Amino acid sequence: MKRVGTDRVKRGMAEMQKGGVIMDVVNAEQAKIAEAAGAVAVMALERVPADIRAAGGVARMADPRIVEEVMNAVSIPVMAKARIGHFVEARLLETLGVDYIDESEVLTPADEVFHIDKSQFTVPFVCGARNLGEALRRIGEGASMIRTKGEPGTGNVVEAVRHMRTMQSQIRKVQNMSRDELMTEAKELGAPYELLLQIHETGKLPVVNFAAGGIATPADAALMMHLGADGVFVGSGIFKSENPEKFARAIVEATTHYEDFALIAELSKNLGNAMTGIEISQISPNERMQERGW
């Protein structure tokens, strides 16, 4: 008897991505560059976050034709983004056969109260989070993988660092609490009690946690690995850089060898310009993508 869509199969898929780099791509050509550079998966999009930010307006699920084009171009897993709460976009992506869905704040939310009930799907989901409460609410809804939100499309790693540090420090705090403090902590964090209890006992999230949102250089990727990320998503950082192939390869190798500083220094030589970054204070709070999600 074969059982599909189980938690073990959905979470296991993310376990296989650990130590790797997932890259945003907008067509087959970019997908092939990403695969050749050693990406563990690609995220098929209509526009990378930096362009979504620049274009303004409503950002939606990509044209299925682009998703299929990318799926046909590479043998590594293909992910795609659905709007927060837009379970029909998610169902469409599932029928296309994508390997993972990102219920993503990079797109304009379709629901300002509820997220998708991800437990009802066979395809696994990844969701963004800024802190432990948010991560556990998403896992409670059925997310099989978590990533920091960071601030997408900025090439500025500061928010991803903030979110990863916050999560790690909250996990350590919960682990060291006495058991009778957990229910109140669950209330404070807005997190399901059972999941908090699990963290108290194991000292880690029950799913893989990647870094995302502003990673633009090999050193950024290595920094996030040191802070406890299981792997990294690079959105605009690759194809908005001067030399995407070089950046892609260097970021993959820096993620694997994140403890070898001499090597990362070597990898960082002559890469050309990284994507142009944006200082977070220049983005008004209502334009910060990380504020989306509840």
Next chain:
Amino acid sequence: MKIGVLALQGAVQEHLHLLQKLGVEAITVKRAEQLEDLDGLILPGGESTTMGKLLKKYDLIESLYQMHEQGKPLFGTCAGMILLAKEIEGQTESHLGLMDVHVKRNAFGRQIASFEANLVIKEVAEDFPAVFIRAPYIASVSPSVDILAEVDGKVVMARQGPLLASAFHPELTDDVRVHQYFVKMVQESMAKPSRVRV
């Protein structure tokens, strides 16, 4: 006994955890020099294209061949099986090309077709909880390869002398029986007088 887990990418911690549960000294391996004093190596699940590129780039391939020539057991799970295989469907080049099997990648379909099933594994278990994730299978084997398990008539675990390969992920469960089998292979290889010690 010391067993390494190739840690270029993928589900590394899970293998370490099961080996440690069996009381075996287990270390992560990213560099060729770390292979020298190992008695066996696990090539974990992950993305075979990623691991294949990093194996080449960081000159691990020659050292892995040396381990194999010394009779030290290698165990590949999922992507690791693809790394070991001599032939990969649709590709002209193999990665390590050590095991006489022809494998097909993502052979059961994309992620939505990933599944769990209880397996009969020869010499190991009657009901092993096997997790298949975008899994490959072995489409054909040479006569010197021993078939250990099948799903729907497809070969999903096999052994050829000191080489062991599974299409599924024994590291994603708490069941130690497959790892126990591999540890036994390592013990036996260490006991062989023919083995060249370095």
